[in-house]
Amino acid sequence: MRRLRGHSSLPLGMLALAALGALLLALSLGSAPLSLSELWAAARGQGGLLASTLVWELRLPRALSAFAVGGLLAVAGALMQVLLRNPLADPYVLGLSGGASIGALAAMLAGLGALLISSAAFAGALFSTLLVFGLAHGRGGWTPARLLLTGVVVASGWGAVITLMLALSPAERLPGMLYWLMGDLAYARAPWPPLLLLMGVCAVLVPLGRSLNVLARGALPAAALGVNVRPLEWGIYILASLLTAAAVTTAGSIGFVGLVIPHMLRLIVGNDQRRLLPACALAGGTLLVLADTLARTVIAPEQLPVGVITALLGVPTFLFLLHRSR
């Protein structure tokens, strides 16, 4: 293929443009029709109160949240895949979303407010992370296979606990719990924390990228090439967990993005983590912004769960790329 793939910034530039386009689209589309001139007026801080409320108070925070969550999930997915040396890994594979869900559901059962539900979800995610890591560590240190197995078993344990909680919960609390489990950006409110985290993480990961490339080839070869494998793996694990926890806390467990975006981009930009990770941040964000925009406009005023749209958009795109790459 192309010799200069290693240096080309063309795909990244195009992804950045796509992200910008998706955000603009999200700002201009909604169930309340706004003309281009109204949009332009609102964008300049002029125009009617309604238009500026719609654009600045409703659409922009939600679009930014969607971008941040999509980016975080895609980057976390790519990191988990390197950590476990398994292309089938996703951000939730080690039981993190289960832990977050249990925290959130418990907070809902206790009748706590939205902020405390988010905090409980975050705490649950981190608890699950530490639990899996502690269990996988065992006596002889851990291997990716052991970590994966522990995580998958813990995740199915969480699944059972979630079902139990749903079965035993008062009926009037069930709807709220089920919607949380489905994941939706309607509940996302403060876009800045996840967005800042996403940007911070990209800055941290760029210098780590080459080490990740080496680690992706296995722990021993990486050690032979001068990588401090154990600290790096710890760091990736903690980082990926933090990103996932932030995403889940913002919008519930939105599936699909974290698994498929890294794969899609590997087909386009290759597996060099220095390009793959920023590309994941851009493409994951773009996909979720588009999906959320469609979810809230396609059959407005009825709102669709965003997970439906991510899958409907992502599956054919991914299959097309996969088919073309053979």
Added chain:
Amino acid sequence: MGLLAAHQLVIDVPNRPAQPLDLTITPGQVWGVLGPNGAGKTTLLHTLAGLRAPRSGSVTLDDTPLASLGRRQVAQRLGLVFQERMESFPATVLETALIGRHPFLSAWQQEGRADYTRAQHALECLDIAHLRDRLMSTLSGGERQRVALATLLTQDPAIWLADEPTNHLDLHHQSAVMALMAEQAGKGKSVVMCLHDLNLAARWCDHVLLLYPNGEARVGERDALLITEILEPLFQQRLAMGDIDGNRVFMPRG
């Protein structure tokens, strides 16, 4: 520089009595590690590279204990070709060779022109320049083996450890790779290879380390150790020895 030494080294193979090993590998030498399956050749090689902790004893690199050196410092002076490799993710041949430069680049540094030139040169040496942009997953076993060697050549360390470098290679490339190893030794590198082929060891190595299943090791010059009286008990196989062009050759006997 490139002086690798083992002091009273006992490699960590479970259920085996301690058989301390002393060994000094000096620049310019080509060592062959020979022994039957399961004798611990790979474990020894990984211990010498500092990838496995020994049960006791130590390994020094230029008189500094490996354990006190950072992985990056070690990797700048010592490189390894593994017997088995896994490729979970797509990578091109050139990308794979280029990771040999990893120990020499700082975190923020991108591979520069010089690094590409080295990698390109290594691919040419291993006769795989034409595969440069191919994905590793599309290569044959022998081609992958040569990419691994090209990666080590790109890394260009003072000490070369290679676990069965001729695996999967056809005859021509076996010879070419062994010649490359000898050429590196000629440039002052230390070379240690685990080998299965007695004849390759007899032809290209100047020192050998014989590793017995009970952990015992014999170390010495090739001509003193590569004789049927020693090799037959080592491999539990009767052997015939001949001489072709001044090189010893061994054949299994019925």
Added chain:
Amino acid sequence: MASSTRRLTLGVALGLALCLTQGLGAGAAQAHHHGRCVVDDRDREVCLHNPARRIATLSPGATELTYAAGAGDQVVAVVSYSDYPPEAKEVPSVGSHTRIDLEALVSLAPDLAVGWVTGNPAEQLETLETLGVAVFYIEPRSIEGVASAIERLARLAGTEQAGQRVADTFRQQMGMLETQFAGRQPVSTFYQVWNEPLMSVNDQHLIGQVIQLCGGTNVVGEQPRLVPRLDDEVVLAANPEAIVAGGMGEENRRWLTHWEQYPHLAAVANQHLFFVPPSLIQRPTPRLVQGAKILCDQLQSVRRQRGAL
């Protein structure tokens, strides 16, 4: 652009500013002693300077109660399945009660949103409040709660007279049923709120309260959960005299035929399988009077047959 961004990051401040400058709503603390204030079902005080003129009702029950409070003309937005009274179907919908289309809602410029404590996403209603829309949460759990919700909604909407009339009539009619039936011979009753899985209600549930009002004894009334999930064995063991079910639709007795496979059940043997249209008994609205009347008459027929035997 810069000033807009600043406004965005200070979203809460803007919400307050909107309140003060536009007089849209009055969630702000200063307003407590001036406007019309009521306590909602989350125990928060909700105050409006002026009667609500544009009301969004965010659950079918809230729609019905708001119309009952005499404020139907002020309702500008409802959610899906707001089917009663029929006029409500003509009002623009802003999505489902679980996923509200906030844009559509905000575009309709409501000054009061009637929320559902456990049915609406809390995050969305909080966003609505930061945008300056007063949110009044209701979720009546008792007969008196229904009457009081109507009174409080009427207060916020400035339709106190009409609301008071409806609330008083409701209290009076439910009181008459209670006087008439509550003291009669108890009839052991099983109420089926859902079929798969089988679910019932306990004594604390509004339906459970109606059963007691009609002189019935709920066979699972002591269950700790408001809506216990059960299996058939519980019903077979309790052998109630009457089995009452709602159904998916308004005229659907299908859930009752399930019990006919147990002919030895007293309720089956004596043909005391009763259907009450779910919207008349499962919604905390004034129509509960109709549902209670039907149920009380059904239990009374059990007593009559008992006397005849």
